[in-house]
Amino acid sequence: MPSKKALVRRPSPLLADGLVTHIQREKVDTGLAGEQWEAYVEALRAHGWEVIEVEPADDCPDSVFVEDTVVMYRNVALITRPGAESRRAETAGVEEAVARLGCSVNWIWEPGTLDGGDVLKVGDTVYVGRGGRTNAAGVQQLRAAFEPLGARVVAVPVSKVLHLKSAVTALPDGTVIGHIPKIDRPSLFPGFLSVPEESGAHVVLLGGGKLLMAASAPKTAELLTDLGHDVVTVDISEFEKLEGCVTCLSVRLRELYA
C-alpha cells in the first residue's frame, strides 16, 4: 500500500528573521504564523495524511520550510545541501526523521547545492531548477541519485523567483501550472497551463483529486475549480512574506512500504 505520511517542522521562534531574496521584507507576525501553521497541518490531517513532526530547529529561522532539506524519489530520501549557508544546519534533524521511517538515505555533497523547492516531480520526470539556490553540481548529483531509479531528470533555468516551485507546480493530471511572468522558459513544460496569480502556481496534491492552495490566489482557485478540480485553501500570509508557499511547508512521503 502506498503511504500517506507528511513531514512538517514547527516554526522557529526566530521565523521573522527568515531569508528574503526576491521580495521586499515585511514584518512577520509570529503568533499568526503559528496559527496558520497549525491550520495547514490540520488541512493535511483532514485529508488523510499522517503528519510527522521533525524535531524543531529553533536556531534556524527558515526551518519551517522543511521541503528544502530533502527530496524524495520512491523510497530514497536525498538530503540536500541548501544553497543558503544559514540553512545548512536544518538537514540533520530531517535526516534522522527519514532514516527512522526506513528510507534509503543519500546526500548532496560539497560543492553541490540544492534546495528541495527546486525539484518538481511529474510522474517519473524530475524537473530541477538551476537558480540562486541550486548549482550545476547539485543538478549533476541529483541526476546521479535518481536516474538509476528510473527518473528522467530535466534541468530548467530559474532566475525570476527563489525556487523552481515558486514558479511552477503540477496538477494531478500532470499539467504544469505557472504564472508566465515568473517563468524563464514556459516552453520546457509539455502540457502547460498559465494561471493569473503568482501564488496560484503553487498546489499540493492532497490525493483524491484535491488540491491545497494558498488563500492569496482566489482567481486561480476559481479557474481550477471551473476545470473540475477540488480546491482546499489555507491562509499562509506570514510564510508568503518570507517567500514560502504551500508546497514548502511539508514533504509528502507517498512511496514508503515499511
Ligand SMILES: NC(=O)NCCC[C@H](N)C(=O)O
Ligand atoms: N521551497 C520553498 O518555497 N521554500 C521557501 C523558503 C523561504 C526561505 N525564506 C528561504 O529564503 O530559504
